[in-house]
């Protein structure tokens with residue numbers, strides 16, 4: 444660079460649409476995106492009645508953000524994809540979705556259809572749906588991410604659980620959440636079990652014939668033998684324990700999310716990486 448040459452142009456900010464903008468997670472994401480200098484909020488989608496057309500910043504008490512709330516998912520994605528200067532690898536708009544298990548599959552598929560990179564935090568996708576979405580991503584040659592838990596600490600717990608599973612034949616998982624949560628077990632708990640099951644070994648070989656006098660009290664039984672338990676109470680945010688046992692000892696791993704701000708570094712990291720991915724990634728551990 445000579446003394447007279449102009450400084451290189453700053454890269455265009457990442458255009459971000461947030462679905463579920465008025466929800467517990469969506470509101471936190473809006474705050475994080477607005478505070479990130481390399482991101483620009485270009486759309487806010489939510490179905491909560493009475494907010495159509497309202498400025499999302501005013502609705503959340505953040506001051507005016509000049510982005511109107513809309514219940515029209517497809518229309519907002521279409522607008523976002525048309526507004527981007529550089530689509531294709533490394534460019535394009537990003538959808539961050541924290542809505543509801545009943546719509547997450549259609550939202551993710553819709554994002555690929557509009558050329559918008561999905562960052563999916565919403566839980567409840569079945570394994571067959573994940574496989575379908577991975578095929579859509581490949582067909583569209585687009586990056587996307589499905590992340591059941593954006594907390595780095597939870598990813599560390601999952602890695603520790605997968606490592607410990609080599610040494611223990613007995614393990615049960617318990618997830619504890621606020622009582623406004625729609626799905627059970629949590630997406631995080633399912634993902635933790637899947638990681639432990641990658642070893643391909645059976646867990647919890649029965650020692651006696653068990654009988655439940657109250658249906659469900661031994662938890663949900665997976666094919667591997669792992670048992671998953673779900674607790675729902677006001678006052679909780681999001682917590683998980685994996686407990687291993689062997690003769691004479693137990694080993695317990697626990698993670699507690701006490702504030703939703705804990706998810707935001709993982710969300711922003713994924714937003715920054717998703718446009719350069721070669722397909723659909725499942726889990727934050729694949730991006731760290």
Ligand SMILES: NC(=O)C1=CN([C@@H]2O[C@H](COP(=O)(O)OP(=O)(O)OC[C@H]3O[C@@H](n4cnc5c(N)ncnc54)[C@H](OP(=O)(O)O)[C@@H]3O)[C@@H](O)[C@H]2O)C=CC1
Nearest residue numbers: 463465466467468489490491541542564565566591592593
């Ligand atoms: N991956 C992660 O790290 C985390 C994932 N989650 C997951 O995120 C999801 C949302 O959680 P949370 O924020 O607590 O839930 P909330 O119920 O607080 O928020 C969801 C929001 O989405 C809106 N919504 C529902 N359906 C649609 C739709 N079809 N289009 C647009 N908006 C819609 C809801 O509006 P309405 O008022 O109409 O219902 C609500 O405002 C859950 O699946 C949860 O498990 C949560 C925390 C962390």
Ligand SMILES: O=C(O)C1=N[C@H](C(=O)O)C[C@H](O)C1
Nearest residue numbers: 566591592624629630631681
């Ligand atoms: O609904 C929640 O709150 C959470 N949902 C996610 C899940 O189902 O795993 C992530 C975290 O546990 C919070």
